[in-house]
Amino acid sequence: MGVRVHQSDEDKLHCTVRLAAGNLVEVVQDTAADLNATVTQAAKDRTVTGSVTVTQATAANLNATVQQKSPIDVEQANSDLLIATVVQSTASHLKATVAPSGDMARKAPYDRNATNITNSLIIDANYGAHGSTTRMTYTVPTNKILLLTYYFSQIVTAIATAGKEAICYSQIKPSGGSGRTVVSNGHYSMVIPRLTLSSPTPSYLFEGDQLLMRTYSNDTIGHLFSATHTAIVFDE
């Protein structure tokens, strides 16, 4: 014995069906209206072979609550929301397979082969005047994403020359594009001891993007430049 509840017009379908063990229930909504189905299969033993199929073939939402012992298929064939509650209220084992398709929740970054990256660079105070020089580069590898969690840049000057400058700056360089300075940390015309620090907002870099650290100085008196990048790199 089987029961089939079929809603073929545009109205919503609400149905509750209760059958004895071993029977077949099929609830079908093939229009654009929402389907709300509650199916209870009151099996009394483990020999039940009947099955329940709840199908929403259109773009409406599907809410299904099905209770029984035998195999259950709940299928949402389109891209709308599927809410399914599977309840096993007896002492038997419950086996449920959830196979989402399309968009789905992703693992957290730290669960995607994450590694910590820390690049540190200290240039001591003996370095005097020099042209703009890239001191450090990190390129995001293929199929990876970098979350820059912290960048620290520092210049320490015991004493500098009036009218001269020293700059320590960090850049994010998009793949195939030109660099964008995210931190520029400079001493201009300083004649007194000074320490400057910078730390930018965390940001994401993608495959091929680069993180760079550069310095420049036209002061013959040496400065101490230091920079640290701290980041997490994980699978796309």
Add this chain to the structure above:
Amino acid sequence: MKRIKVKLVGKGTEDDPFTVNLPTWTMDGEADYQKKHCYVFINSDETEDIKGKTKINQQRIRTKYKKNWSKFKASDVEINE
């Protein structure tokens, strides 16, 4: 990390800074701006030992970074002494 000697490129200007044509590296010490070279540290997995010397692993860099680096040539960067 492995330390290798490489070519320094660029003019030292804001638009064309001195740099090294490698994807990931950190300069060790100051560059020789006159002779246009410097020492850098690169990841160990991007190097290979050939006859007791540390060399850039060209193929590893091509596969690890692909984008913009698929035609990378170690011979354009490395200085062999």
